[in-house]
Amino acid sequence: MMGNSVEVSDHPTRIISLVPSQTELLCDLGLDDEVIGITKFCVHPNEWFRNKKRVGGTKNVNFKIIDELQPDIIIANKEENTREQVEQLAGKYPVWVSDIKNVADALQMIMAMGEITGKVDRATLLADEISIGFGQLKQAGSPRRVAYFIWRDPWMCAGGDTFISDIIERMGWYNVLKNEPRYPQISLEYLADLSVELILLSSEPYPFKAKHIAEISAVLPHAEVQLVDGEMFSWYGSRMKHAITYLSELLIKK
Numbered sequence: 001m002m003g004n005s006v007e008v009s010d011h012p013t014r015i016i017s018l019v020p021s022q023t024e025l026l027c028d029l030g031l032d033d034e035v036i037g038i039t040k041f042c043v044h045p046n047e048w049f050r051n052k053k054r055v056g057g058t059k060n061v062n063f064k065i066i067d068e069l070q071p072d073i074i075i076a077n078k079e080e081n082t083r084e085q086v087e088q089l090a091g092k093y094p095v096w097v098s099d100i101k102n103v104a105d106a107l108q109m110i111m112a113m114g115e116i117t118g119k120v121d122r123a124t125l126l127a128d129e130i131s132i133g134f135g136q137l138k139q140a141g142s143p144r145r146v147a148y149f150i151w152r153d154p155w156m157c158a159g160g161d162t163f164i165s166d167i168i169e170r171m172g173w174y175n176v177l178k179n180e181p182r183y184p185q186i187s188l189e190y191l192a193d194l195s196v197e198l199i200l201l202s203s204e205p206y207p208f209k210a211k212h213i214a215e216i217s218a219v220l221p222h223a224e225v226q227l228v229d230g231e232m233f234s235w236y237g238s239r240m241k242h243a244i245t246y247l248s249e250l251l252i253k254k
Helices: 020-028 046-051 063-069 083-090 103-117 120-135 163-170 188-193 210-217 230-234 240-253
Strands: 015-017 035-038 073-077 095-098 145-151 198-202 224-228
Touching: 015 020, 020 035, 020 073, 020 103, 020 120, 035 046, 035 063, 063 083, 073 083, 083 095, 095 103, 103 120, 103 163, 120 240, 145 163, 163 230, 198 210, 198 230, 210 224, 224 230, 230 240
Parallel strands: 015 035, 015 073, 073 095, 145 198, 198 224
Antiparallel strands: none
């Protein structure tokens, strides 16, 4: 998805995943035996999290452990992993890098994972299920002006060219930071100028809690502030099939 050529053997049998959402996808494609290494943030499925070899974090991989595992292919992501580490790994092993900015990209990635791992049929069924589900997602009656927070100190939100923003737009809401790239640092006062109506505090990567609602409401008293499940807005693998129900229920509450 980065425009690079990656040569791998047919049906690799030694796979390392450096991307939590794609680790879960590999499990749902039926690759329990083939996946030999994951990161400490690959929490789904729990059995893999407890038993698979961990190769460090998404941004600080342990090269020694990876060398010991001798993978056929490494699954990485442009946003999750650092360019320097990916390039270093690519000097030794085939590294396939995804670049996900919207649901369409995610569906393309799922199909690519199916082709690479010899699980095309499973990948097709999953991609079709997700595509149909999002196609049937009922949009909000009014386009509420939304800001989606991913970090505190400094405050950071999802900009317009992100998977999160695409999810927000598909719900019929409007991302007030749609014209900002990636994950801009902002001030709460700036959001007031943008007439934000609804603030979503993600459970990851920063673990927002109820106490942060009061902190934000003190500056933005006219905006509704709510905690949301970050996996449902940002995990672009098979978790998407569960996100459809979650997003639908969230819209009903609004």
